[in-house]
Amino acid sequence: MGFEVLGRKDDPPYASVGRDEVRIGMVESPARPAEHRHVPSGTEIVLVVDEVQAERDRLVAAGIGLAEDLTDRPWGLTDVRVHDPDGYYLRITDRR
Template sequence: MGMTLRIEIFPADIDASVEWWSALGFEVLGRKDDPPYASLGRDGVRIGMVQSPWRPAEHRAVPSGTEIVLAVDDVRAERDRVVAAGIELAEDLQEREWGLTDFRMRDPDGYYLRITDRRS
């Protein structure tokens, strides 16, 4: 089997994070209460969450934090689905100088997420 990717994030309110990521189409794969933990997945992407004390959003956002980049087949349809789910965009669809189109948002704890099309 080849390599896969799983990331772990540390939200202050795990229920709010699970709700937000679920609106992006992620399915809850597992939960436990002590400590508060959730595992979510969509296609080949896995996100683990461990509830942690609140930290300022700027500690999680670019350029000092992490940018989570997800590539999809139809970025415009994904953007429409995200907006219909009520998620606020940080940046709407833009064609980038490197040849990809993407949009960006922040989760409830300030993690910066970019959804982009796949390079053909």
């Protein structure tokens, strides 16, 4: 998705990534089976972007499979959904 690693440390295990004005921090947690890493029992990470169509196109061009293609939601937003390589659920949505 175009993020670059900004920093890492070992104690506690932590990493941060960024792209443009977005920064995401992550801490290691105990391993969970892949089927428990995404909704409804796991984590949903929401990334709000200016151009959701452009982000969708970037994902497809990078060979990332979509869990759900662009969809207009009843709550007034459009989003695309993917699973990261570890099975976590990412929802990429436009701004209201």
